[in-house]
Amino acid sequence: MCTPARQSASYRPWRAESSVFGMAVIEVSGLTKRYGDRTVVNGVSFTVAEGEIFGILGENGAGKTTTVECIAGLRSPDGGAISVLGLDARRDHERLRGLVGVQLQESQLQDRLRVGEALQLYASFYPDPADWRELLASVGLTEQVNTPYAKLSGGQKQRLSIALALIGNPRVAILDELTTGLDPRARREIWKLIRAIRDRGVTVLLVTHFMDEAERLCDRLAVLVDGGLAALDTPAGLIAGVGDVDGYRANLEDAFLALTAPSHDS
Numbered sequence: 621m622c623t624p625a626r627q628s629a630s631y632r633p634w635r636a637e638s639s640v641f642g643m644a645v646i647e648v649s650g651l652t653k654r655y656g657d658r659t660v661v662n663g664v665s666f667t668v669a670e671g672e673i674f675g676i677l678g679e680n681g682a683g684k685t686t687t688v689e690c691i692a693g694l695r696s697p698d699g700g701a702i703s704v705l706g707l708d709a710r711r712d713h714e715r716l717r718g719l720v721g722v723q724l725q726e727s728q729l730q731d732r733l734r735v736g737e738a739l740q741l742y743a744s745f746y747p748d749p750a751d752w753r754e755l756l757a758s759v760g761l762t763e764q765v766n767t768p769y770a771k772l773s774g775g776q777k778q779r780l781s782i783a784l785a786l787i788g789n790p791r792v793a794i795l796d797e798l799t800t801g802l803d804p805r806a807r808r809e810i811w812k813l814i815r816a817i818r819d820r821g822v823t824v825l826l827v828t829h830f831m832d833e834a835e836r837l838c839d840r841l842a843v844l845v846d847g848g849l850a851a852l853d854t855p856a857g858l859i860a861g862v863g864d865v866d867g868y869r870a871n872l873e874d875a876f877l878a879l880t881a882p883s884h885d886s
């Protein structure tokens with residue numbers, strides 16, 4: 621069973637339910653997901669507006685991937701409703717496929733498939749794909765165009781999976797652990813790319829464990845604790861909720877640790 625969301629006594633929860641952005645593109649209402657008798661996502665609700673970069677934070681096992689997989693229509697919720705671009709995430713999955721780009725953890729391609737071939741193959745699935753060579757350049761893989769998947773480094777595989785999520789020119793991009801395994805320069809390049817696609821009106825939902833990434837890139841953040849929504853706010857709002865820590869101004873990691881701290885009242 622899912623335990624109630626833990627919350628540190630020192631944290632003053634803020635909630636920015638509505639954003640300054642426009643139309644809601646993703647609406648999650650009371651999302652609940654169970655595996656067997658374990659509830660791993662428990663009544664989670666939030667909306668993501670068009671053109672927003674929305675981050676999901678949480679400790680390992682908090683339910684982040686399960687949440688985004690339900691939004692991507694890859695898993696069936698046990699309760700609640702999810703609408704993406706006005707369509708039902710699960711029932712209208714086929715229609716949404718061309719509109720939503722998904723990069724999930726551990727995307728696995730055929731070992732012998734070359735980088736350029738993979739992009740051209742995926743581009744052929746979509747009516748209005750991005751220019752694959754441009755995309756290749758923007759994720760820094762131009763030199764690897766003829767490299768088979770099996771010969772890519774971990775970070776290069778990660779960059780390719782981001783390119784594949786964006787190849788269909790999606791209106792919504794769902795990115796799970798966007799920059800895990802990337803070196804610092806590559807991470808900055810990927811942040812730039814994400815901002816650029818956002819500037820074109822793409823709505824971005826991303827899961828991350830990196831506090832700097834969440835703070836620099838995301839307009840708002842949802843923090844999941846034990847499958848429940850512990851906080852939903854801008855990075856600055858979350859930080860403001862903790863005040864000072866040991867005489868220093870708190871940062872996002874302090875806010876995250878305060879929100880996810882084990883409860884002391886057991």
Ligand SMILES: Nc1ncnc2c1ncn2[C@@H]1O[C@H](COP(=O)(O)OP(=O)(O)OP(=O)(O)O)[C@@H](O)[C@H]1O
Pocket residue numbers: 655660678679680681682683684685686687
């Ligand atoms: N297919 C599955 N069958 C059973 N349990 C699962 C399955 N997938 C995930 N879980 C469990 O559900 C819980 C939430 O997993 P999830 O992958 O959503 O967490 P997460 O927040 O993304 O974690 P991480 O940061 O480690 O990637 C975990 O306890 C996990 O073990």
